[in-house]
Amino acid sequence: MKLVLYNLFPDRLNLYGDRGNVIVLQKRCEWRGIQLEVVDIKSPDCLDFSRVDLIFIGGGSDREQGLVTKELLKIKHEFKACIDDGVGCLAICGGYQLLGNYYVTSDGTPIMGLDVCDFYSEAQKNRMVGNVVIYTPDSGQLVGFENHSGRTFHRYEPLGKVIKGYGNNGEDGWEGLCYKNLIGSYLHGPLLPKNPLLADRIIGAALDRKYGKKDLLPLDDRLEFEAHSIAEEICLRTSV
Structure with missing residues (x-):
């Protein structure tokens, strides 16, 4: 079995080791005998949505986010059709924000989004920074790190309920967004190394969409869960 992952603009969107998410997906496939071809996309001209199974979008500064969005606006309709067709996507922080209608920077500058989903984000002066623990119904508790001035507001299914931290906006108690096989989240760290159940989800x-229902072979995740437990303990015993 083979899957193809597009890593969008890794030279611009890679805050806080976000590329580690791609490495985790690649290794967890490899350990199961699944080939995951990772293609670094640095121009929309290189995108062939007919062959992609997974898309990763990392976080970036407001400047980098604006530059990337201008490039992706050239293929926004194809991108949305791809997500609507069930192609998997993990979008982190700035990558999460650019999938909405718009993002307003801290100086009031609006950045057009890709309109993949109907939501918006607005930056405020006070940043939301710290370790995060959230509860998800499908992947248990997730741990991560957030550092964002943007507040995201939407009516989609959230990724999870905030146990400790700020989440989407520091107000409604939710973190992330789920739409079909798209997951948006503010959790850096990177997210997946300490959350193997989410990586396998x-x-x-992606395998279900391409090949039909496939049971994943179990892996020895003792180190991953130990890292998860330590991160969770540290987060829960510190104040926001």
């Missing part, structure tokens, strides 16, 4: 959904 993403892989499993």
